[in-house]
Amino acid sequence: MKNITVFCGSSAGKNPENIKLAYQLGKYLASIHINVIYGGAKIGLMGAVANGALENGGKPVGVIPKFLCSKEIAHEGLTELILTESMHERKTIMHDLCDGFIALPGGFGTLEELFEILTWAQLGLHQKPIGILNINGFYDHLMKLLQGMVSEGYLKQENYDMLLVADNMVTLVDKMKNYVAPEVPKWIKEGEE
Secondary structure (H helix, E strand, O other): OOEEEEEOOOOOOOOHHHHHHHHHHHHHHHHOOOEEEEOOEOOHHHHHHHHHHHOOOOOOEEEEEHHHHOOOOEOOOOOEEEEEOOHHHHHHHHHHHOOEEEEOOOOHHHHHHHHHHHHHHHOOOOOOOEEEEOHHHOOHHHHHHHHHHHHOOOOOHHHHOOEEEEOOHHHHHHHHHOOOOOOOOOOOOOOOO
């Protein structure tokens, strides 16, 4: 893996530990020569991930829609900043540039990015690893919800298992490096569990 797209909040959130760990993720990825692709902002967890990479020899690439640049939140110190016309174009470029994805804490935007990329994987549009760095159990409730989808027959276990989860960045990246995409059809047939 040479490039990982990181989905995360443009807000710092209430827990200062999240900012520290976002910075550490950027630093760690730089230390193992993996470039960060991310949403291009200089604020919140986004800015922390980029700064962690930048300040430790990494070459982060930001991808940001023009309308967000006009709010002066784009990170000016990046290796590269790609401006897009839309949010959809942003996600497409972030997908095309990377070899895998990591989600950190965030809000609707982070979840929307994570679920779109998971859906693309479920449909066989890519075979890239998708991970959650589950900082301080932030995603515990989401994982319980997803397991409920499996129990209720709306999601196959094989598709649930596509989402790699760890509370440690080294463990998560190792899981991602060893990931093999499932070779199962998406559709759940009647009577199938």
